Amino acid sequence: MMLFLRFFTGFLTQVFPFGFLCIYPFKNHFRFTQKKTVLFSLILILSLAGIFAAVSCIFAFISEDPDSYFGYAVINSFFFVCLLVCLIWYLYAIRTIWQKKCFIFFFALTSALTITSISNLILAAVPSRQKYHLLPYAACTIPVLMLTTAIILPFLYLILKHYFIPMKETLSKREYSYLSVFSILIFIMLAGVLSYLDYGYLLHTPMALFLYISLFITIFIIYAIFFRMYLLSHEKYIAQQNSLQMQYQIELRDEQYRHIQENIENNRRLRHDLKHHLLTLQGFLADHSPEKAAAYLQEYVATYSDYEVENFCANPIVNMLLTHYSALAKDQQITFRIRINIPDQLSIQESDLSVLLGNLLENAMLAAGNADKPHRFIHLNMTCSGNSLVITVDNGFDGKLRTENNKYLSTKPEHTGIGLSSLSLLAKKYHGGVSFSNEDMVFHSSIMLELEETR
Numbered sequence: 001m002m003l004f005l006r007f008f009t010g011f012l013t014q015v016f017p018f019g020f021l022c023i024y025p026f027k028n029h030f031r032f033t034q035k036k037t038v039l040f041s042l043i044l045i046l047s048l049a050g051i052f053a054a055v056s057c058i059f060a061f062i063s064e065d066p067d068s069y070f071g072y073a074v075i076n077s078f079f080f081v082c083l084l085v086c087l088i089w090y091l092y093a094i095r096t097i098w099q100k101k102c103f104i105f106f107f108a109l110t111s112a113l114t115i116t117s118i119s120n121l122i123l124a125a126v127p128s129r130q131k132y133h134l135l136p137y138a139a140c141t142i143p144v145l146m147l148t149t150a151i152i153l154p155f156l157y158l159i160l161k162h163y164f165i166p167m168k169e170t171l172s173k174r175e176y177s178y179l180s181v182f183s184i185l186i187f188i189m190l191a192g193v194l195s196y197l198d199y200g201y202l203l204h205t206p207m208a209l210f211l212y213i214s215l216f217i218t219i220f221i222i223y224a225i226f227f228r229m230y231l232l233s234h235e236k237y238i239a240q241q242n243s244l245q246m247q248y249q250i251e252l253r254d255e256q257y258r259h260i261q262e263n264i265e266n267n268r269r270l271r272h273d274l275k276h277h278l279l280t281l282q283g284f285l286a287d288h289s290p291e292k293a294a295a296y297l298q299e300y301v302a303t304y305s306d307y308e309v310e311n312f313c314a315n316p317i318v319n320m321l322l323t324h325y326s327a328l329a330k331d332q333q334i335t336f337r338i339r340i341n342i343p344d345q346l347s348i349q350e351s352d353l354s355v356l357l358g359n360l361l362e363n364a365m366l367a368a369g370n371a372d373k374p375h376r377f378i379h380l381n382m383t384c385s386g387n388s389l390v391i392t393v394d395n396g397f398d399g400k401l402r403t404e405n406n407k408y409l410s411t412k413p414e415h416t417g418i419g420l421s422s423l424s425l426l427a428k429k430y431h432g433g434v435s436f437s438n439e440d441m442v443f444h445s446s447i448m449l450e451l452e453e454t455r
Helices: 002-026 034-062 069-093 098-124 141-167 173-195 199-204 206-286 290-305 316-331 350-369 418-429
Strands: 335-341 377-385 388-396 402-404 407-409 433-439 442-450
Touching (some): 002 141, 069 098, 173 206, 350 418, 418 442
Parallel strands (some): 335 377
Antiparallel strands (some): 377 388, 388 442
16 A cells, blocks of 8 residues: 555656646636636546556566566656656647647656656665665655655746746747757757766766756756747837838828828819809800700819719728728729728727728739739728628739748838738737738738627
8 A cells, every 4th residue: 555655646746747837838728618627637647646556566566676677667668658648638638739739748848857857866865775766756755756846846837937928829830840849859858868867976076966957957047048039029020010000000191191181172172163164154054055064064073073082981990091092093093892891980999990901902002003904903891790800802913922931022122021910910919810812813811800899
């Protein structure tokens, strides 16, 4: 019974801290509810601990020399089999990309290896006639392992909380792939070094002991630096994006106000000229020339209609943008078709809406303006369905595209597609997504945003 409890307790002492480091960063990404996930995990770990303890006890009783290296290897091999079962449950229970889970798993594995190695160093200072002690769970092993875990685990928790958690949602799948490779290499390097380590030599060689301790400290400092660098890099990128969005918004507003001012001046000129037109019509009627009066009136009405302000929807920001780009499309002989079904007010900031729709239409206008006559068109669809706002823009273009790493870039000189990046960031801000594609001579853009409330 005592041997069973030793193996049972030893298994729990190693697996619980390891499981905590794996699960803590993903406490909001469980496949099931938090309560069910924790309960299932506890049941699984306790069951595996019982199975591991039972198998280890059976081996200890039937083996001629369980304290040999062979016994040590067998028991530890079965421990890793149980750990593999925990890994399978971990990969299933956490809902996120596998690269992120792989990175955290090997970070936790490196942490567990660190705790075990330091415990072994302390145990090496304890005199004993047995070399392997049915490792890793000799009678004096468990208290030392618990004490080492209690000292080191809070520091690992702080690294995750203050360095990893703030940046975990900012990295792409590719960046997590790089971090996963880094984490795996760190673990392999550490495991390789510790496999051939003589703890007795460390205890009697101060310089070797210093290098040993420095190795662990350096590894986790590197992790913290990596996390911090990625976070600062992302914050810098966001600041640049916000600056560019503000600059673009100012330019767009200036252009809109200029167009409105032109309409005001045109209307003022029309009102000023109205007296002369009426006098001309009066002259035709006085000369008994109704045909000339009708023709002149028809020409005047056609001219006046060019300066009418169109009303596409009741949303003031959207209507202003559509009026502006509709006029530009008419000037450039671009067919502009609009289908719109949105409420008067949207739960999206006016500045974001202005940048979002203005960016889409400006890109479409530039592309269609360079296309041949059959492809000089823009089709805009904008609709609200439930709490989702969907915007699609299809436009013709001249067939020339610039791409880099499967991302579209602007074809304007010295431009890198920053507008498309702004659209992606805005979509992410409202828990939505963007999609860009091209087919023959038509470019497709679509954006979906989740709105808190539409009214």
